[in-house]
Amino acid sequence: MIGHTIRQRLMLLTLIVLFLTLFGGMFIAMKAFSATLRENVRTQLAKNASYLKILLNKQQIPDSADLDAYAQATSLRITLVNQDGWVLYDSDFDFSAMDNHYWRTEIYEAMQKGSAFSERKSATQSAPVVYHAIRIDGHPDIAVLRVSMPLSQLTGYQRIYEQLLFSGLAILVVLVVGITAISINMITKPLQKIKETAKRYADGDLEARMSIQSPRELADLAATMSEMSIQLKNKIAEIESARLQAETILQSITEGILLVDRNLVVLSANQAAKKLLWNNRNEEEFPIEGVRLVQLISSASILEACQQTFEDGKVHEVVTAHYDHLFGETAELMGRSLTKTLRLITTPVLADSIASQVVITITDTTETKRLEQIRKDFVANVSHELKTPITAIAGSAHALIEGAKDDPQENDRFLSIINRQAQHMQNIVEDLLLLSSLEQQNTSLTRLWVSPRQIIDETMQMCRYRAQEKGSIIETSLSNLQDLPIFVNGMLIVQALSNLIVNAIAYSDAGSTIHLDAEVDEEQVVFKVKDVGCGIPKEAQQRIFERFYRVDAARSRGQGGTGLGLSIVKHIAQVHQGTITVESEVGIGSTFTLTIPRKGSDLQSMKKRSDSLYETKGS
Ligand code: ADP
Numbered sequence: 262m263i264g265h266t267i268r269q270r271l272m273l274l275t276l277i278v279l280f281l282t283l284f285g286g287m288f289i290a291m292k293a294f295s296a297t298l299r300e301n302v303r304t305q306l307a308k309n310a311s312y313l314k315i316l317l318n319k320q321q322i323p324d325s326a327d328l329d330a331y332a333q334a335t336s337l338r339i340t341l342v343n344q345d346g347w348v349l350y351d352s353d354f355d356f357s358a359m360d361n362h363y364w365r366t367e368i369y370e371a372m373q374k375g376s377a378f379s380e381r382k383s384a385t386q387s388a389p390v391v392y393h394a395i396r397i398d399g400h401p402d403i404a405v406l407r408v409s410m411p412l413s414q415l416t417g418y419q420r421i422y423e424q425l426l427f428s429g430l431a432i433l434v435v436l437v438v439g440i441t442a443i444s445i446n447m448i449t450k451p452l453q454k455i456k457e458t459a460k461r462y463a464d465g466d467l468e469a470r471m472s473i474q475s476p477r478e479l480a481d482l483a484a485t486m487s488e489m490s491i492q493l494k495n496k497i498a499e500i501e502s503a504r505l506q507a508e509t510i511l512q513s514i515t516e517g518i519l520l521v522d523r524n525l526v527v528l529s530a531n532q533a534a535k536k537l538l539w540n541n542r543n544e545e546e547f548p549i550e551g552v553r554l555v556q557l558i559s560s561a562s563i564l565e566a567c568q569q570t571f572e573d574g575k576v577h578e579v580v581t582a583h584y585d586h587l588f589g590e591t592a593e594l595m596g597r598s599l600t601k602t603l604r605l606i607t608t609p610v611l612a613d614s615i616a617s618q619v620v621i622t623i624t625d626t627t628e629t630k631r632l633e634q635i636r637k638d639f640v641a642n643v644s645h646e647l648k649t650p651i652t653a654i655a656g657s658a659h660a661l662i663e664g665a666k667d668d669p670q671e672n673d674r675f676l677s678i679i680n681r682q683a684q685h686m687q688n689i690v691e692d693l694l695l696l697s698s699l700e701q702q703n704t705s706l707t708r709l710w711v712s713p714r715q716i717i718d719e720t721m722q723m724c725r726y727r728a729q730e731k732g733s734i735i736e737t738s739l740s741n742l743q744d745l746p747i748f749v750n751g752m753l754i755v756q757a758l759s760n761l762i763v764n765a766i767a768y769s770d771a772g773s774t775i776h777l778d779a780e781v782d783e784e785q786v787v788f789k790v791k792d793v794g795c796g797i798p799k800e801a802q803q804r805i806f807e808r809f810y811r812v813d814a815a816r817s818r819g820q821g822g823t824g825l826g827l828s829i830v831k832h833i834a835q836v837h838q839g840t841i842t843v844e845s846e847v848g849i850g851s852t853f854t855l856t857i858p859r860k861g862s863d864l865q866s867m868k869k870r871s872d873s874l875y876e877t878k879g880s
Pocket of ligand 1: 794
């Protein structure tokens with residue numbers, strides 16, 4: 262189709278308007294001219310006809326030569342017709358050869374009304390001819406006089422007008438096309454600029470700018486578009502920053518988050534979810550997005566929970582076991598101790614009250630479950646530990662009331678049982694209180710610079726009585742070449758070492774030797790408590806640090822042990838950011854090693870930081 266562009270369309274439109282104007286003008290001018298001419302001709306014909314009528318009425322028989330002369334002088338054609346319509350005289354043609362004129366419009370009407378005009382194309386002339394006929398009353402032969410004149414001026418005028426029109430048209434077309442092209446250019450050039458800039462905006466280049474001064478409408482449009490691009494850029498930046506924030510929050514959440522669509526296809530997942538469900542796969546090669554949920558979580562109950570959320574728009578929760586790629590009972594069977602417990606919550610993303618997507622939050626509750634179990638076990642253990650002395654105390658008291666108090670020997674026996682069991686209970690409660698205070702001190706431990714020698718001496722002080730009781734010998738050694746102090750809570754370290762030595766005495770034969778060695782260097786202090794006692798079986802070595810764990814419960818209780826000694830040592834090591842380890846062989850003996858950072862790990866890390874700062878500055 263012609264006119265795809267504004268330029269072509271405007272050009273075409275202008276030319277059409279131009280042609281229409283010119284031809285319309287010509288048509289109107291021709292019409293006006295012919296109307297005026299016709300009016301003139303009619304007046305002229307009427308005047309001449311009136312004159313000739315007077316003449317004919319005077320000369321009863323007109324002289325044809327006179328009429329010819331008159332016709333020639335006035336450029337008229339004169340025709341005389343009798344009552345029957347036959348031509349009696351014609352100034353231009355041989356009347357004898359002419360047909361009957363009775364039914365000629367003007368003649369017939371003149372006979373009826375007295376006078377008439379008519380106009381028609383003459384058979385001999387190209388121009389239209391105006392006829393005027395008047396009735397001649399009272400003449401013997403002539404009934405109607407007709408005068409006529411061609412509108413030949415009309416054709417001449419038309420020809421001149423056409424000549425002028427076409428030459429004028431040629432000039433006008435050139436002028437109009439030129440002016441139109443310039444005007445169109447003034448509009449289309451800025452439009453082209455706007456189009457190009459808009460295309461750059463569409464391609465994402467929001468920095469693109471255009472300068473258009475005129476026409477005003479396009480300049481305004483360009484300014485609005487520039488303003489729009491700035492706002493768009495700001496909005497995109499805002500959205501991008503909000504998206505980044507949301508993405509960072511999502512990625513930093515420790516719970517796994519999955520977003521799935523109605524077909525249960527994963528739309529997005531955070532790092533925790535990927536780690537949990539997509540562990541060893543390369544993210545680039547195997548993106549989690551687009552994977553079906555069933556490929557990630559092969560658990561009917563979870564898929565069902567998702568479907569239900571899509572159907573009822575409500576939150577659903579599923580707790581399941583997870584091991585490797587297995588879920589539920591299979592995971593529990595295959596994973597055994599490595600099985601994790603996952604809690605999955607399906608939350609709908611509502612659009613117009615319809616769940617369009619579902620967010621699955623996955624929480625690893627294994628640790629919580631384990632801690633819950635530990636808490637339960639602890640309560641059970643404490644109750645169990647206290648039950649034995651309480652039962653013994655209650656039994657002894659009952660026996661005394663029942664009459665044993667009257668027998669001095671029995672009285673002493675039961676009182677000593679009560680005393681021993683009360684002591685045992687007191688030990689348990691003290692140990693528990695110490696443990697609980699250690700847990701609270703975890704972050705706010707009071708430390709001082711103390712000498713390792715002082716620690717050893719105080720430990721010896723505390724254990725002397727127990728050693729003497731069993732005839733055991735405690736040998737100490739200290740290697741501290743630079744005589745360095747240690748930054749610790751001295752009382753707790755003494756407590757830990759005492760626990761280790763008391764154990765060493767308790768689980769060794771009477772009269773055996775126990776070694777307490779300490780080695781101090783710039784970084785740490787290492788205490789070793791060595792005995793040649795019964796030793797600890799391999800499988801029990803990790804568990805002895807648990808609360809109330811005993812290898813031989815009867816022996817432990819017999820020695821007045823609470824089953825909490827080593828767990829206190831472990832806690833003391835932990836609050837100092839240190840470690841406790843054991844090397845032991847059944848029948849040969851055990852060595853417990855307590856390692857504590859000399860300056861405390863906080864001080865050390867502060868020093869490292871300051872060292873690195875100085876290094877950086879120095880380099
Ligand atoms: P207890 O009060 O029973 O000694 P601990 O927590 O101090 O509780 O020790 C836990 C268990 O570890 C003891 O019951 C004992 O079986 C074992 N144990 C601790 N120290 C030694 C050791 N030096 N030699 C052999 N066994 C030990």
